[in-house]
Amino acid sequence: MRYDQAVKKMPQALKELITKQNWCAVYLDQGLELSEIMTHTTYLSILVSQLTGDEKQTLRLIVSAFGCEPFTREALEKQAHLRMAGAQVAVGLIGLRRSGVIAAFRKAWGEQLFVLPEDTFAAWQELLFPVVTLRTAEDLSAIIAEDPPAHPRGLAQQLFHFLAACSKQSALPVTNKGTLHKKQLQKLTQHLSLPEDILRAAGIAYAFRDSYDEQTALMLELAIQLECLVLQSGAYSFNQNACLAWLQGDYDQQQVLLYRIWRQLLIPAPVWLQHGMGLMEKVNTGKWCAVDDLVQCIAAYCTLGGEGNDTNSLYEAVLSAWLAPLHTFGFIDLGQDQDGVRWFRWLITISSETSMVSAHHASGSGDSASESLSSLYVQPDFELLLPPAADLRTEWAVASFADLRSTDLVRSYQLSKESVYRALEMGSSLEEMIRVLEQHAYYEVPPHLKATLLQWGEQAGQLYFDEVTLLRCRSEEIADALLRNAKSLPFLGERVGDANFIVAKEHLAALTKCLEQMGYSPKYNRKDHSITTTSPAADPSIAQSKGLCYAKDTILLYDMDAQIPERNDVYPDMQEIPLSWLQEFRAYHGSTRKEMIRKAIEWKSALQLRKEGQNRFVIPRFLREERSGWMLEGLEETHEIALSSDDWEEMKLILPGINDEGVYS
DSSP, X not given: OOHHHHHHXXXXXXXXXXXXXXXHHHHHHTTOOHHHHTTXXXXXXXHHHHSOHHHXXXXXXXXXXXXXXXXXXXXXXXXXXXXSOHHHHHHHHHHHHHXXXXXXXXXXXXXXXXXXXXXXXXXXXXXXXXXXXXXXXXXXXXXXXXXXXXXXXXXXXXXXXXXXXXXXXXXXXXXXXXXXXXXXXXHHSTTOOOOTTXXXXXXXXXXXXXXXXXXXXXXXXXXXXXXXXXXXXTEEEEOHHHHHHHHSSOHHHHHHHHHHXXXXXXXXXXXXXXXXXXHHTTSOTTOOEEHHHHHHHHHHHTTTTSSOOOHHHHHHHHIIIIIHHHHHTTSEEEEEOTTOOEEEEESSOOOTTOOHHHHHTOOTHHHXXXXXXXXXXXXXXXXXXXXXXXXXXXXXXXXXXXXXXXXXXXXXXXXXXXXXHHHHHTTOOHXXXXXXXXXXXXXXXXXXXXXXXXXXXXXXXXXOOOOEEEEEOSSHHHHHHHHHOTTTGGXXXXXXXXXXXXXXXXXXXXXXHHHHHTTOOOOOOHHHHHHHHOOOOOOHHHHTSSSXXXXXXXXXXXXXXXXXXXXXXXXXXXXXXXXXXXXSOBOOOHHHHHHHHHHHHHHTXXXXXXXTTEEEEEXXXXXXXXXXXXXXXXXXXXXXXEEEXXXXXXXXXXXXXXXXXXXXX
């Protein structure tokens, strides 16, 4: 869940409470949006300085233990068991909700869930945790980069070939189940080379597993997310404009956008992976960093100095679920040095300021210059070679009228009469094909090749089939009446015989409406009707979803909790206890001592004990009665302790958020 999504579901009273905070109101008055203020490190650094100790400690625990995954208060208290009193957690959570940092939702059956919006994670990781710098390699020659297990140019190139294949299909109908047909899938995926378990290794599930393998599902997901494919009326339609928008800019921008989509498929990720993402995205492009250092930092961030993680298991998880897919997609390089140490480096430009929207709508002005650069070898045998530096926008133009032969770093296309005819049928012009070759060729286009293209162009189009509809009238008089009517006349084509007209496909709907207004009820021939109206029904659940992959973020299915919490809610019936318990140290009778301990246990609060001028801060857990007396068991500075009544002289009940100022850090 992003913060702007939380704002849309936020009760008005809570929104007003958040926006009236002095630090927040200042930025709102400057014209900033609440979602911008609550996700940016610069603004949140003001808020973090105003958080109480309990709030800051609770937030650090949330970021460490859960990240952006939803959690319950009970789960949070369990994580805090050796660090904080339950009341500290409750008070801290209330403060974080009232300041807008944490959102609360309620399931239909009343269970309360809390969540940290995903686009705030990076800022809080930076503000709450020690700054770390991953070790970088000084001797770059000592690291041997591994070959990627898929296409050498990465994910964008594979998606390109998939979309190019989609664009050449006259239609992309789906079955009644909602999937593409097997024969068509073979055409669309013949140039893909992704590992079979690329989604499963990353923990991503998708629909139609019995019909789509993992690489096909990923290609469809990316195409749908980019809006290059849209499912409607029982078929996928190819959106040329959306595809060209993605192709604008350089290859790095195209890869970065695919990285953002891939990353989003994993969110909310396990907390260790979220910390790994945040740490890696702060590394500059091209720098080799040690994988061991990354794993050690993740382990430290996820424990807050408490129980340690199994770093060996964590290392394997980071490698298989995160680094390996990034390497497969060409987002990073993986390598080893002579000691067997694994290293990684970014091949794409990652920035926390880069958004999917800005990358998706990258200006085409930066691409016009690249289009004018030579990037194509035109061979005398009609082979077209695109070197690694050739941009995808140029390759898209080439792919529209030539057949792909090789998908290596140097891509190879073949011009043929069939490929040119197919392009002409799809709406391309011979002039445009020749312009592409002349503009991008390193050397002059061979004269015989241009002459052959012109010859093919003259031969094409001499005969062609056109799809029209025949309107049959019952009599010549009806046909004459239609010709006399000013409304129907513009939509009637050539008259065939005495009582028939040819109607162009684009005029069919308008003419049908006109005839109905004239009092006619035009009917289709039964045979034709069965052909034109029979279309596979799409799976409604898929038609309404963004893509094939199941969303991990389900928190928005619930309503946001409308109740605004108060600190006093943590301590019901507080007025029934003596104020002296909270205000001053006293030497109480044994029965009163036990009563205060029981109340502290009930409220999950704390006690401050004093003996000979030395203070102790204790979180009580149990009051154990024994024959020789009674014992107080609890926690002191993360250590479990057991105290008898002789171990302190005076005491005071500490209620976090009420009388705990200066008691603990």
